[in-house]
Amino acid sequence: MKERSLILIVDDSELNRSMLADILCDEYEILEARNGREAIALFQEHEHEISLVLLDIVMPEMDGFEALAVMGKRRWLEHVPVIIISAESASTYIDSAYDLGATEYISRPFDPKAVQRRVDNTVLLYSKQKMLENMVTEQMLEKEKGNLIMVDLLSHIVEFRNGESGMHVLNIRSITKMLLEQLCRISDQHARIQPKIPLIANASALHDIGKISVDEKILNKPGKLTEEEWAVMKTHGVAGANILESTRYYPDEELVRVARDICRWHHERYDGKGYPDGLAGDEIPIEAQVVAIADVYDALTHKRVYKDAISHDETMRMIFNGECGAFNPLLLQCLADIGPQLKRELKLKSLGNVSKEEMLDITRAMVQTANVSSRTLALLEQERIKYQFFADLSREIQFEYAAHTDVLTLSEWGASQLGLPSIIENPLENSKLLQVVAQENLEQLRNLIVSASPESPNVSAHYLLHTDSGQRWHKLLARPLWLGNDAEVLTGFIGKCVDVHEERVNLDRLIWQASTDALTGLLHRKAAKSAVQNALDEAASRKNFVLMLFDLDFFKSANDRYGHLFGDDLLQETARRVLSAVRDAGITARIGGDEFLVFVEASDPAATVDRIFSSLGNPYRGHPMTVSMGAARAPQNGTRFEDLFHCADQALYAAKQQGRNRYRFYDESMSAMLSVLSEIPGSDTEEAAAGQDRAR
DSSP: OOOOOEEEEEOSOHHHHHHHHHHHTTTSEEEEESSHHHHHHHHHHSTTTEEEEEEOSSOSSSOHHHHHHHHHHTTGGGTSOEEEEESOOOHHHHHHHHHTTOSEEEESSOOHHHHHHHHHHHHHHHHHHHHHHHHHHHHHHHHHHHHHHHHHHHHHHHHHHHTOOTHHHHHHHHHHHHHHHHHHHHOGGGGGGGGGHHHHHHHHTTTTGGGGGSOHHHHTOSSOOOHHHHHHHTTHHHHHHHHHHTSTTTTTSHHHHHHHHHHHHTTOOTTSOOSSSOOOGGGSOHHHHHHHHHHHHHHHHSOBTTBOOOOHHHHHHHHHTTBTBOOOHHHHHHHHHHHHHHHHHHHHTTGGGOOHHHHHHHHHHHHHHTOOOHHHHHHHHHHHHHHHHHHHHHTOEEEEEETTTTEEEEOHHHHHHHTOOSEEESGGGOHHHHHHSOHHHHHHHHHHHHHOBTTBOOEEEEEEEEETTEEEEEEEEEEEEEETTEEEEEEEEEEEEEEOHHHHHHHHHHHHHHHBOTTTOSBOHHHHHHHHHHHHHHHTTSSOEEEEEEEETTHHHHHHHHOHHHHHHHHHHHHHHHHHHHTTSEEEEEOSSSEEEEEEEOSSHHHHHHHHHHHTOSOBTTBOOOEEEEEEEETTTOSSHHHHHHHHHHHHHHHHHTTSSOEEEOOGGGTTSOOSSOOOTTOOHHHHHHHHHHHO
8 A cells, every 4th residue: 555645734723724634634644733833843753754734824822934934944844845825815924935935825715626736746746856866865875886896996906916905995095084084173274175085085095006007026026126126116106197097087077086196196205205296295185195194004004025014103103203204294293193093993903913823822722731711711712703703704715724634624604605515624635625626726725835934924826716606716815834933844724715806807807908909909019019029038949930010001091081980990900800810829919000010920931921911902991901011030030029120120111112012021131221110219109109099
């Protein structure tokens, strides 16, 4: 049965109330009040139930105007309409009622049908308004949820490569939020950012997204970085800003704008000695300044691949002594103010400062001595329950292996996810376990565990596991357990598997996008260079290759005559023909506006080049389509990409001198010729290629 709306009738005349109730009772539930004071009391009790108020003006104790004023002051009129029904027809009464927030005015004597229709229409109108408001609210919440998910996803992709836990993002968010709230409390100058604190905290999670462009060997290097490595590491701020600027949401979406500023400038210093732009003082956006302090604090207080964790007190001393950079004095004051809260948070995250490994050691020792009090047993049981609770809550597959019994124990949640029993004897011989994880992966894990040392105990690897949800990538983190610090006596290991499938898939997709040309789907020049050099190094001169460079002979005339869209179609058709001719047996790239590269293994270079050249020469949509091509042989003309590229480039120049629509192999007679495509020292090849695209 449809729920009926509730209407409040306010009139000092019982007869008037009765007449209105008779008109409306078939469609609505009715509440009655004799004056404005009773109406306010009933409204307070049924605020979220009342759909409409029918209000008289002239009443004892509190009249209709006073009741309207109270309802307006309490903002009830924003979501509940009021229709005035009164015998007073003077314009001053009507104007006053509307000025105070009334929706409609009906004069007595009234027509029952008119009252019914006006009430129905008003209730329907406000119902639709509420529905639209709810829809907008849900859309905003859904958008915010989507933003948060994407931020989490992208930031976890970075941490996935950086070898850090997902807690770093949460910590940066929390510290950023705490600093901003304190800043708004002590500084009127920055009070304007109060409404933006959730957005800034959310955007802070993307501060290191640029690290996706930095080699993992540099990110996860345990020792000090070389000058060259440090120079590469320092590019991550600009790289992150460039990634966000290249999205279609920049600069319209405030979240992306703020995240971009944080990415680019969170390594600037207040004294102007930071990077990348050497900004100083208030030239640095306040959100970037806040994230800079949050990042330094969290990095110091947590273990990294290159350092151990430092205590809160020592971290605060280092920051305030200027050992970690120069910061805004006002933000340093904020950090000092929230210092005790940060210290409490740090302790809470240790889960009582008792690790699972320590708890197991304590348990074994007590069992052996049989000297266990009931209080200690209760505390140990409490720790067991706590760890089981957090294991289930974390949605991670946690495990422990005991060497002396050859037993693998899985957390209850992990076992259910993998479809395995919680206790597995002889795991390397267990057929069910081998259906979940490949035997070579288990053997690799064993080798990693055996090769670990007390100085570097943590090991990690990525494996494709067969779960109830299908094949999914997991990151495995494990630590050996030794008898004391004697690495010769391995008693087992503990660890966990974290589902990183979405991160892995998205990372692969981002890496692919970063290495390919958006128009043709072929590799771009930088990626092709790396792929060709890897193939040459792997072959070590034991195989014969040919590197071809070619461009379209009449591309400019096609652009001029048919327009840029046709030019794009021509480039895409060229890419299709190249891929068809190479047949996944080589490396193909678009290295400039209409310039392409092909690198293939070739036992007969002349036949290979002739076949690929011939496949490119047929007309396209009535337009003559021919190419000029230069080719170089490996190892005859070199075993380095740069040497082969230069030789093929000079051969291309020779082909063009002979009238185009032909190919030439490099020979010594071409050594003095000009180059068409070779890199000019100091130039940015990728920007040059992009410039050629823009010039078209």
